[in-house]
Amino acid sequence: MSPGDYGTKAVPSYIAAEAETTPLPKITVPEPAPPASPPRKLGDLPMRVVYKVVAVAAGVAVLGAGAAVVLLNRDDPDTMAAAPRQSAVVGLPSAVSASSASSAAAPAAGAAATPGLSPLSSPLSSPAVSPAASVAASPDAVDPALAAALKDPRVPALPKADRRLRDLPGRAAATRGLVKDRRSGVALPRFAKGWALATPTPFASRQLLPRVKGASYRGMLVSCPVPIPEQETLRDTAFLAARWTLNHHPSGATITWTASQPMKAGKRKGWLLGYTVHYTLKGEKRVSAAALALVDVPEKKPAVVFVTIPDSQKKRWRDINTVMSSVRAL
Incomplete structure (x- = not known):
């Protein structure tokens, strides 16, 4: 048996200790990836x-x-x-x-904005409103002068339907030509008898009946450019002008309407108002018959022709019809 050949005998421990050994390979265990988060449920x-x-x-x-x-x-x-x-x-x-x-x-x-509506509006919240409804819903939109007149207890609201001026009692005076008021843009009859031309101030033209003994008030016919704020319609402007005429009647006078109608003053449109003025003089109740024509004058303010005759001169009441039927725009 050759040296180093021990056959099947056990190798001595000191020999095994001295034998060459092969280093074991390093084993690395990879760390497992974190599991993917499962999808969340609604709960x-x-x-x-x-x-x-x-x-x-x-x-x-x-x-x-x-x-x-x-x-x-x-x-x-x-x-x-x-x-x-x-x-x-x-x-x-x-x-x-x-x-x-x-x-x-x-x-x-x-x-996709709807035409005519504000971006903050919708067709359901912005219904169309008529001008009349707007005025009724928004009283602040009415001219202050008209709003004050509508609240004035001396002047009732005009009749809703047109009312024609009736023929007044008495006998009409003769006329001779016209008074041409170029400042106002109208012409009115000049009476031949009974009436006399007078100093127009503060009006543009004026005619007066003679004084009645014991009476402090007499008939008057005047014309002038409308002295109150012009309104949207001739009717409303005439209403304000009639209220203004109370300044030329005795204190405390009130109005009741006898006529309200559209009129023609030559080729121009106008509005006619007839009314009775009630007042008290020396403790006695008295009345005057009165009428007013408001005429649309081109390139000027509307013109006012106003006539009033007290009951002390009621024989001249028919002259009111003559005046109202003769007014013309120049």
């Missing part, structure tokens, strides 16, 4: 997130419905008129219903 989300999602979805649905209402109903007056009635049927106040509809339709109106 795992915080409630505030759920509420936000629901609110956004509801908002989108409302906006879509509002846009559809605006696009479908923008040219359908029957649908627009029926909207307030629908809110009443379901028991909601119409103001609340209109407000909600306006809020819902506002974004859609911003994207």
